Amino acid sequence: MQFDLTSLVPYFGDLAAGARLTALACALALAGSLVLGILVALMRTAASPLARRVAGVYVDVFRNVPFIVQLFFLFYGLPEVGVELGAFATGVLALSLAGGAFTSDAIRSGILAIEPGVLEAAQVSGLPRVAIYRRIVLPIALRSAVRPLGSVFVNLILSSSILSAITLNELTGTAKIVAADTFQPFEVYALLLVLYAVLTWLVSLSAGALHRRLNREHTS
Amino acid sequence: MMHYTDFTPHDLVLLVQGLGVSVALFAATALIGLVIGLAWATLRYYRVPLLAPLAALLAELLKNSPVLVQLFLVFFGLPVLLELDLTPVEAALITLSGNTAAFIYVIAVSAIESVGRDQLETARVFGLSRWQTLHRIVMPQAAAFALGPLAGLLVNQLQVTSLISVIGVVDLTKVGAILNLRTLKPFIVWTVIGLLYYLMARLIAAACARVETRLRAHRACCWMKSPARSIPK
Numbered sequence: 001m002q003f004d005l006t007s008l009v010p011y012f013g014d015l016a017a018g019a020r021l022t023a024l025a026c027a028l029a030l031a032g033s034l035v036l037g038i039l040v041a042l043m044r045t046a047a048s049p050l051a052r053r054v055a056g057v058y059v060d061v062f063r064n065v066p067f068i069v070q071l072f073f074l075f076y077g078l079p080e081v082g083v084e085l086g087a088f089a090t091g092v093l094a095l096s097l098a099g100g101a102f103t104s105d106a107i108r109s110g111i112l113a114i115e116p117g118v119l120e121a122a123q124v125s126g127l128p129r130v131a132i133y134r135r136i137v138l139p140i141a142l143r144s145a146v147r148p149l150g151s152v153f154v155n156l157i158l159s160s161s162i163l164s165a166i167t168l169n170e171l172t173g174t175a176k177i178v179a180a181d182t183f184q185p186f187e188v189y190a191l192l193l194v195l196y197a198v199l200t201w202l203v204s205l206s207a208g209a210l211h212r213r214l215n216r217e218h219t220s
Numbered sequence: 221m222m223h224y225t226d227f228t229p230h231d232l233v234l235l236v237q238g239l240g241v242s243v244a245l246f247a248a249t250a251l252i253g254l255v256i257g258l259a260w261a262t263l264r265y266y267r268v269p270l271l272a273p274l275a276a277l278l279a280e281l282l283k284n285s286p287v288l289v290q291l292f293l294v295f296f297g298l299p300v301l302l303e304l305d306l307t308p309v310e311a312a313l314i315t316l317s318g319n320t321a322a323f324i325y326v327i328a329v330s331a332i333e334s335v336g337r338d339q340l341e342t343a344r345v346f347g348l349s350r351w352q353t354l355h356r357i358v359m360p361q362a363a364a365f366a367l368g369p370l371a372g373l374l375v376n377q378l379q380v381t382s383l384i385s386v387i388g389v390v391d392l393t394k395v396g397a398i399l400n401l402r403t404l405k406p407f408i409v410w411t412v413i414g415l416l417y418y419l420m421a422r423l424i425a426a427a428c429a430r431v432e433t434r435l436r437a438h439r440a441c442c443w444m445k446s447p448a449r450s451i452p453k
Contacts, residue, residue: 003301064375064421065414066382068393073414076406154284161286165386172289179296186297189289197284 005187011178018174019195025092025170026157032096033156034149037103038138044104045111055104062101067159070094075166091163091170099156106148110141143214150207154200161196171195231399238395239416245312245391246381250374252313253320260321261328265354275325282322287380291315295387312384320377327369331362364435371428375421382417392416 043055062070071094078085085093114137122132142149164173175192179185260275282290295311298304306314335358343353385394396413400406 061414061418064379064418066379066393066417068382068385069396069410069414069417072393072396072400073406073410076400077410080406158284158286161288162383164288172286172292175289176292179292183300186293186301189293189297192289193281193285193293196286196289197281200284201280 003187003190004184005191007182007184008178008187008191011182014174014178015171018169018171021088021169022157022160022171025088025095025163025168026153026160028092029095029099029156029160030153032092033099033103033152036096036100037107038142040100040104041107041111041141042133044108059101059104062098067094067098068162068165070098071162071166087163087166087168091160091166091168095156095160095163098159099152102152102155103149106145106152107141109148110143110145111137113144114140146211146214147207150204150211153207154203157200157203158196225402227399227403227405234395234399235392235412235416238390238392241390242378242381242392243420245309245316245384245389246378249313249316249320249381250377252317253377254324256317256321257324258328260325261332262354264329265332265358266350279322279325282319283326287315287319287383288386290319291383291387308384308388311387312381312389316377316381316384319380320373323373323377324370327366327373328362330369331366332358334365335361367428367432367435371425371432374424374428378421378424379417 040055040058043051044059046052071091074085074094074097075087075090078090118136118140119132122136127135160170161172163170164176167173169177172192175188179188182188257279260279263272263275266272291311294315295306295308298311298314299306339357340353343357348356381391382393385391385397388394390398392413396409400409403409
């Protein structure tokens with residue numbers, strides 16, 4: 001039994017490239033999740049029963065089906081209907097769709113937590129509906145949702161490792177190659193595990209800090 | 221040239237087998253994870269030196285790293301490190317149990333902490349031992365507190381089992397991959413697989429809700445606030 005990390009040093013460049021791809025996919029998926037999450041959260045809190053129902057079904061399905069099944073559905077299914085996206089774009093799309101469901105949860109509770117008085121005041125003062133949403137509802141909801149959104153993002157990063165299953169050589173996919181090359185799977189995956197843990201720990205730390213900063217004057 | 225074939229009645233058998241493997245591994249690892257996670261939480265409750273912080277660190281690592289990487293570490297890494305043989309099912313059992321244990325630990329710790337310090341003080345003043353306090357005072361309240369998060373965790377862990385297909389366990393997802401490759405009908409195959417997972421998730425959620433209502437009706441207490449489902453995938 002031995003644990004030797006030194007022989008992995010020549011592969012650090014490859015792993016860094018994989019990490020960059022993971023970061024890019026997660027950043028794009030975060031943006032996609034946010035757009036989708038805001039849209040769905042608005043639908044779920046809308047007056048129209050149809051909008052609420054459609055949004056509810058979307059969240060229900062994407063929360064209760066494993067991510068890898070969603071990913072395979074898109075990866076193998078989309079080319080079938082003539083949409084050739086490639087592994088990276090499919091991965092980002094799948095992450096955004098899954099992330100959107102959880103993001104909408106966080107934003108929805110943010111919207112529901114807004115004091116009714118604030119909205120009534122805005123309505124009484126004659127602000128148009130779009131302005132009420134853009135200037136009042138969303139800023140308040142997003143601000144109070146920063147910490148939960150942080151944990152959604154952490155889960156997005158963890159889920160992104162599954163993109164290696166559709167031939168994408170992001171961090172985990174690259175590590176598989178390195179493990180096969182060096183015959184040191186234990187060292188490679190132990191290092192990878194710690195890397196992910198540190199990365200997600202930093203993300204939740206910064207989300208917590210940002211949350212406190214943005215909500216400081218409102219909680220005291 | 222590869223020859224693609226249509227669905228056969230045998231595929232149904234294959235689906236049921238995959239479903240069985242997924243359910244069996246889910247049930248087994250949930251149970252083992254529950255026992256291990258509670259044991260870790262007990263270490264913390266008794267403030268066992270060295271072991272308690274070690275359990276906390278391990279739980280933190282497992283909670284914050286991808287299950288896929290944990291699977292690879294156990295399935296590809298452990299056999300090389302310890303010079304032993306592991307089948308995919310054994311590796312899946314070890315990994316999923318450990319991962320579930322980490323989340324059970326987190327839930328148990330926050331559930332125990334939800335019981336006010338003043339109650340522990342009172343129990344001590346009344347001369348209850350630390351075990352009696354845990355058994356009589358902390359556990360009933362902590363269990364009620366933990367039910368909501370636990371239901372969320374179970375639904376989540378069912379979905380996590382789908383990852384063991386990547387190391388070659390023939391579970392429901394692997395059966396989907398096999399059928400997908402053979403019939404080249406991805407929409408039908410993955411919709412059916414997704415639907416089966418969805419139904420199982422709803423079943424688990426409904427079962428948990430039933431247990432929760434029963435327990436609440438049984439106790440009829442008003443101090444148990446329903447905790448929100450707080451563990452996203």
